[in-house]
Amino acid sequence: MDESNSNNAPVVEEQAADKPESDNASVEKIQVSYPMKVVYCGNCGLPPEYCEYFPDYEKCRQWLEANLPSELGKLSVEGGNEEEKKGRQKRGGKGLVHTKKPTGKAGPKKINVSRAPRGKKKSVTVITGLGSWGVDLKLAAKFFSTKFAASSSVTGDDEIVIQGDVKDDLFDVIPEKWPEVDEDSINDLGDQKR
DSSP states (O other), rough: OTTSSSSOOOOOEEEESSSSSTOOGGGGEEEEOSSOOOOOOOTTTSSSGGGGGGHHHHHHHHHHHOOOOHHHHOOOOOOOOOOHHHHOOSSSSOOOOOOOOOOOOOSOOOOOEEEEEEEEEEEEEEESSSSTTTTOHHHHHHHHHHTTTOOOOSSSSEEEEEOOOOOOHHHHHHHHTTTOOGGEEEEEEEOOOO
């Protein structure tokens, strides 16, 4: 350790990459103090150098501009090749996390209720379009499970499947539970294959 070091912080020696190891003149001494202070993004919770890999990079960028403009200057320049813009994965892993699509769809809000066969004599009731009214699908599936004493699950983007034929009861239950849903917006599609 260097004797001129007054705060007892460790000194890390780094060698320049372009010089051979035998040349001692190219060694730099860098002062390191512990504990190290790590800055995190307020939007995604990651260090700022990883924000560009987060799906909501624009929100991270806005947060960094407002709160940490010095860290924003250290980030890589936008642009790059087209493969990176597409978010295409090169090797292994799960790739980018997809953000949820907005539930407020353009056009009329319709809830479709249909019955689909399951086996020989059994059937399931399929509800689609309930999420466009701002209803939490997981909570709705749980409510239907307790109301009809049957299994129900969220299977698609905006689809709930209830075991059994409860289609006729849904026309009364849905407007009663969620008053914002109009009774005229519930369509009966009859029997359909899944």
